[in-house]
Amino acid sequence: MGARGRLDGMNGRVKSAPYVIVIGAGSTGAAIAHDLTQRGIRVEVIDRGGVASGTTGHNQGQLHSGARYAASDPESARECMAENRILRKIMSGGLEWNGGLFVGWTEEHMAYLRTFLDACGTCGIPAREISSTETLRLEPRLNARILAAVEVPDAVFDPYRFCLSFLATAQQAGALLRTFTEVVDLDPSQGRVTVECHRTGKRENLGADLVVNATGPWTGRVAALAGARVDVEASAGVCVTVGERVSNRVLNVLAPPADGDIIVPLRRTSILGTTSWPVADPDGIPVPDDHIEEILDMAESMVPGVRASGLRGVMASARPLLVLPGAGGRAASRKFSCIDHAPEGVDGLISIVGGKTTTARAMAEKAADLVCARFGWTAECRTQDMPLLSPRLGVSL
Amino acid sequence: MPDAGHALALAAPRGLAVSRPVQLHIRRTGRWADYRVEVREGASVLEALEEAWRLDHSLLFRHSCHHGSCGTCGMRINGREALACLTPVAQAARGGRPVRLEPLRNFPLLGDLLVETQQVAAGIEAVGLPIVRDADRPDGHPAEGSPPEQYENCIECGLCVSACPVVGSDRQFTGPAVLAAGGRVAEERRAPDGLAAMTQVSGEHGVWRCHGAFECSEVCPAEVDPAALILGLRGGVFRRSMAGGRK
Numbered sequence: 001m002g003a004r005g006r007l008d009g010m011n012g013r014v015k016s017a018p019y020v021i022v023i024g025a026g027s028t029g030a031a032i033a034h035d036l037t038q039r040g041i042r043v044e045v046i047d048r049g050g051v052a053s054g055t056t057g058h059n060q061g062q063l064h065s066g067a068r069y070a071a072s073d074p075e076s077a078r079e080c081m082a083e084n085r086i087l088r089k090i091m092s093g094g095l096e097w098n099g100g101l102f103v104g105w106t107e108e109h110m111a112y113l114r115t116f117l118d119a120c121g122t123c124g125i126p127a128r129e130i131s132s133t134e135t136l137r138l139e140p141r142l143n144a145r146i147l148a149a150v151e152v153p154d155a156v157f158d159p160y161r162f163c164l165s166f167l168a169t170a171q172q173a174g175a176l177l178r179t180f181t182e183v184v185d186l187d188p189s190q191g192r193v194t195v196e197c198h199r200t201g202k203r204e205n206l207g208a209d210l211v212v213n214a215t216g217p218w219t220g221r222v223a224a225l226a227g228a229r230v231d232v233e234a235s236a237g238v239c240v241t242v243g244e245r246v247s248n249r250v251l252n253v254l255a256p257p258a259d260g261d262i263i264v265p266l267r268r269t270s271i272l273g274t275t276s277w278p279v280a281d282p283d284g285i286p287v288p289d290d291h292i293e294e295i296l297d298m299a300e301s302m303v304p305g306v307r308a309s310g311l312r313g314v315m316a317s318a319r320p321l322l323v324l325p326g327a328g329g330r331a332a333s334r335k336f337s338c339i340d341h342a343p344e345g346v347d348g349l350i351s352i353v354g355g356k357t358t359t360a361r362a363m364a365e366k367a368a369d370l371v372c373a374r375f376g377w378t379a380e381c382r383t384q385d386m387p388l389l390s391p392r393l394g395v396s397l
Numbered sequence: 398m399p400d401a402g403h404a405l406a407l408a409a410p411r412g413l414a415v416s417r418p419v420q421l422h423i424r425r426t427g428r429w430a431d432y433r434v435e436v437r438e439g440a441s442v443l444e445a446l447e448e449a450w451r452l453d454h455s456l457l458f459r460h461s462c463h464h465g466s467c468g469t470c471g472m473r474i475n476g477r478e479a480l481a482c483l484t485p486v487a488q489a490a491r492g493g494r495p496v497r498l499e500p501l502r503n504f505p506l507l508g509d510l511l512v513e514t515q516q517v518a519a520g521i522e523a524v525g526l527p528i529v530r531d532a533d534r535p536d537g538h539p540a541e542g543s544p545p546e547q548y549e550n551c552i553e554c555g556l557c558v559s560a561c562p563v564v565g566s567d568r569q570f571t572g573p574a575v576l577a578a579g580g581r582v583a584e585e586r587r588a589p590d591g592l593a594a595m596t597q598v599s600g601e602h603g604v605w606r607c608h609g610a611f612e613c614s615e616v617c618p619a620e621v622d623p624a625a626l627i628l629g630l631r632g633g634v635f636r637r638s639m640a641g642g643r644k
Contacts, residue, residue, distance in 0.1 A: 051461070158462075159461065284448070
């Protein structure tokens with residue numbers, strides 16, 4: 001493929017390098033922009049809104065150790081742990097590394113303990129059973145009737161700043177970011193991306209050698225603009241934030257993933273969640289009152305008195321779930337897939353579906369591998385060891 | 398009420414049992430525009446704005462976390478700086494009045510409610526305030542073992558900069574957000590570069606330029622209390638100059 005992109009303003013990028021437009025400035029798009037620029041590819045990121053204004057922004061902020069998925073989805077669990085270790089190296093200073101606890105207080109939870117520990121062991125996730133006494137000393141707000149607790153290397157991230165770290169690093173390497181710019185038409189085989197800039201009201205055709213569709217639950221909709229098909233399930237979830245930090249660690253219920261079973265402390269707040277139900281439209285997801293109540297009830301059983309901390313915020317967004325035969329909602333995999341649409345007759349478009357913010361870097365590596373393969377561009381992924389810049393250096397507009 | 402360029406439209410209710418009609422009166426680039434939307438009881442101003450956006454994607458505003466952590470949805474709501482996500486629409490629309498939304502002051506305006514606040518983040522970075530550090534435990538927690546890490550309280554939203562009367566009259570003034578960050582660095586005993594941060598904020602456009610209007614602390618959504626930090630910083634700078642015989 002020849003370079004069709006605009007050649008100006010690329011801060012010394014090799015002008016013969018391919019020009020890639022990444023649609024979506026959430027965690028996936030930001031990480032892809034970083035990976036591609038490090039490989040010498042010229043990148044422009046486009047989003048119809050601001051940075052992390054979709055699914056990523058409305059995130060509970062749990063950086064997974066993988067323990068949550070160890071029993072049900074070992075592959076995702078291993079991947080989470082691997083990425084957790086990498087982010088410790090490259091994003092130091094931007095994450096709270098206080099760890100996580102899985103706590104049980106019923107016989108049912110106790111019955112799951114052995115399965116859970118074995119699964120963590122199999123997946124290589126450091127999991128240490130600690131006594132109730134020690135647990136309550138570490139987290140005194142926990143339900144005093146807890147019977148078991150397991151410490152795992154979960155952590156907390158600030159979703160907006162997570163994206164800005166990747167974008168700041170990409171921008172320094174020459175990537176461009178256009179926010180408030182909506183893709184209205186897409187003809188990847190002609191290298192044409194038609195956008196409407198909401199700041200100027202103008203329509204414009206942008207040129208690209210390849211388009212990467214990283215729009216989370218909107219991936220199907222964006223692919224459809226090009227006549228391509230992506231099966232992605234938009235699975236909505238509600239999070240409830242209370243105005244008090246009730247723990248220092250991420251608190252999880254010692255049970256298979258269910259609704260409302262996680263408390264994530266972020267700054268002086270605690271984010272409780274979440275629920276899961278399929279929605280047809282990822283925009284404007286209604287917040288059902290009963291979900292708020294259900295989440296507060298569940299959190300209250302883990303941390304008595306949390307309800308009294310006062311409601312600070314409620315958010316709803318849709319996870320992009322990869323559709324696999326016979327599994328949906330909680331049973332669906334958090335795996336991801338990179339799809340080259342060329343075999344279905346839409347050349348020049350790659351979509352990335354599924355996954356989660358914890359594994360954004362790994363998703364970007366796979367997507368960038370595919371992009372490079374398309375161009376015959378030989379460049380190794382360097383993002384595993386490369387420290388990211390401070391999110392404060394990212395220009396989000 | 399200014400009425401040029403009204404764009405009145407009614408959003409489809411979301412099919413929830415309880416909904417509240419709200420009128421947003423928004424300062425857009427060069428005009429005012431009104432939007433009528435319906436939101437759930439208990440919704441924030443941000444949720445109402447998102448409903449308006451569903452009618453009109455050209456409406457420019459930032460948002461991300463919806464719980465006051467990212468600091469992107471700062472604006473003036475009924476004339477006062479606030480985060481849209483932490484402002485209940487019921488409070489802003491008391492008595493059924495339209496909710497007046499304007500962009501933050503003292504920042505480059507990019508359109509509608511969109512302003513460029515990156516100077517705040519860049520200034521705080523230059524002063525050397527860590528984003529995450531070992532922090533005090535929440536009340537009642539015994540401090541033992543490795544101290545837990547916590548994000549700094551300041552969310553770098555820029556509300557204080559918009560509310561500050563001095564920034565409005567002296568564009569060279571360092572401003573409350575960066576001064577407060579300097580104050581945090583200086584008061585952190587473990588930080589080796591506390592003095593460097595002080596030097597950076599002690600110039601003629603730094604701590605001494607503050608008039609003590611306290612507007613910054615009034616509008617801060619994160620309990621940073623910039624005014625108190627600036628006063629503390631003045632004390633530190635003064636003591637240091639006395640001790641070192643410097644000006």
